[in-house]
Amino acid sequence: MASEGGHGPETSGDYISHHLQNLQVCKADSGEWVWNHCAGNPLAINVDSMFWSVLLGLIFVLLFRNVAKKTSQDKPGRWQAVVEIIVEFVDSSVKDTFQGKSRLIAPLGLTVFVWVFLMNLMDLIPVDWIPALSKLAGIEYMKVVPTTDVNVTFGMSISVFFLIIFYTIKNKGITGFIGELTLHPIAPPTKGLGLIAAPFIIAFNFILESVALLAKPVSLSLRLFGNMFAGELIFILIAILGLYQLPLHFGWAVFHVLIVTLQAFIFMMLTIVYLSLASETH
Amino acid sequence: MDINLTLIGQSIAMIVFVWFCMKYIWPPVLEAIETRQKQIEDGLAAADRGQERLVQARAEADEVVDEARRQATTILDQANARAIEIVADGKADGSKERERQLTAATAEIEQEANRAREELRGQVSAIAIAGAEKILNREIDATQHEDILGKLAKEL
Numbered sequence: 001m002a003s004e005g006g007h008g009p010e011t012s013g014d015y016i017s018h019h020l021q022n023l024q025v026c027k028a029d030s031g032e033w034v035w036n037h038c039a040g041n042p043l044a045i046n047v048d049s050m051f052w053s054v055l056l057g058l059i060f061v062l063l064f065r066n067v068a069k070k071t072s073q074d075k076p077g078r079w080q081a082v083v084e085i086i087v088e089f090v091d092s093s094v095k096d097t098f099q100g101k102s103r104l105i106a107p108l109g110l111t112v113f114v115w116v117f118l119m120n121l122m123d124l125i126p127v128d129w130i131p132a133l134s135k136l137a138g139i140e141y142m143k144v145v146p147t148t149d150v151n152v153t154f155g156m157s158i159s160v161f162f163l164i165i166f167y168t169i170k171n172k173g174i175t176g177f178i179g180e181l182t183l184h185p186i187a188p189p190t191k192g193l194g195l196i197a198a199p200f201i202i203a204f205n206f207i208l209e210s211v212a213l214l215a216k217p218v219s220l221s222l223r224l225f226g227n228m229f230a231g232e233l234i235f236i237l238i239a240i241l242g243l244y245q246l247p248l249h250f251g252w253a254v255f256h257v258l259i260v261t262l263q264a265f266i267f268m269m270l271t272i273v274y275l276s277l278a279s280e281t282h
Numbered sequence: 283m284d285i286n287l288t289l290i291g292q293s294i295a296m297i298v299f300v301w302f303c304m305k306y307i308w309p310p311v312l313e314a315i316e317t318r319q320k321q322i323e324d325g326l327a328a329a330d331r332g333q334e335r336l337v338q339a340r341a342e343a344d345e346v347v348d349e350a351r352r353q354a355t356t357i358l359d360q361a362n363a364r365a366i367e368i369v370a371d372g373k374a375d376g377s378k379e380r381e382r383q384l385t386a387a388t389a390e391i392e393q394e395a396n397r398a399r400e401e402l403r404g405q406v407s408a409i410a411i412a413g414a415e416k417i418l419n420r421e422i423d424a425t426q427h428e429d430i431l432g433k434l435a436k437e438l
Binding site for chain 2: 040041046049050057103107115156
């Protein structure tokens with residue numbers, strides 16, 4: 001593809017990095033809003049990621065709300081059947097893992113699952129279609145798969161992270177939360193000469209447990225990001241091949257359908273598992 | 283690939299979507315599912331109950347038929363016994379009637395015979411008187427009287 005048009009990026013490297021560039025907007029030092037000169041600016045916004053993720057989120061919300069509004073017992077429509085299958089699937093996953101009662105976790109799981117699935121699904125649209133269209137509309141960069149943007153996956157996993165902390169404190173109290181961070185895995189001695197060693201053990205526990213706690217959102221987001229980014233990259237690499245890309249693209253797309261679904265499921269499942277661990281009382 | 287404000291934006295978007303889902307999507311859909319599950323459960327239970335009731339009804343029907351059959355047999359037996367009894371009664375009545383009629387006929391015959399005898403006696407007396415008159419009229423010898431008397435005696 002890269003070699004076909006005269007108007008596109010010149011080399012394969014340019015083509016790839018062009019595809020991996022987000023459409024960004026930020027406030028420059030001069031005080032003006034500028035497009036695409038935001039490298040390293042922490043206040044930049046990836047407009048394409050936000051646009052597509054919000055659009056897909058809206059599709060999810062409106063579609064499901066539309067079904068939820070007119071659920072019928074006697075004559076369930078096709079959409080209702082689909083929605084009920086998904087909801088029941090999420091509900092049973094939650095019930096298998098999460099023993100407590102929570103009004104939040106199941107809807108959270110549903111939202112995460114469908115939303116991430118839809119965002120991942122954008123990967124199956126041939127890599128050049130939307131960027132080419134947006135180029136015609138005068139938009140230079142367009143990355144259509146929000147989950148290949150590390151900001152998006154981190155944005156979600158950090159929300160989950162705060163929910164983990166919130167649920168831990170809610171169910172075990174602030175002392176329980178601190179205790180969980182400091183009294184595991186080695187219980188500090190409480191009497192005798194061992195008291196001298198206790199602060200070190202607590203510090204050791206704290207470091208260990210903090211890493212374990214922080215690893216949850218990091219692994220959650222990087223897993224999704226890594227899978228989707230790698231998949232996207234391979235689609236881009238296949239797209240460079242010219243005519244040979246067709247069978248390869250098809251093969252990879254078929255395989256990717258699996259990854260798309262699996263990653264959405266894993267993200268949902270881990271969210272539920274983390275939150276159920278947080279709510280578990282010993 | 284650097285971290286920037288998108289992260290916050292995405293978090294906010296997620297919170298909004300999750301809130302919306304929790305508020306407006308999850309409850310009605312789950313309620314619909316649970317209502318349907320309840321309906322299916324109830325339907326199956328009703329079907330089970332129906333099945334049970336059917337079996338019960340069949341047993342009851344069998345019982346009723348058996349009872350009817352038993353009753354019919356009893357009735358039949360009774361009827362047979364009654365018929366035999368009636369026939370026996372009839373026979374007894376018949377023989378009694380015959381006896382009665384026979385007795386009546388015998389009595390009548392006897393009566394008739396008596397009457398005939400009486401009549402005959404009357405006639406014999408008349409004949410004797412007539413013979414006596416004839417004897418008196420002729421007034422002939424005793425041998426002849428004897429003769430006539432002998433004849434009369436024979437006639438008696």
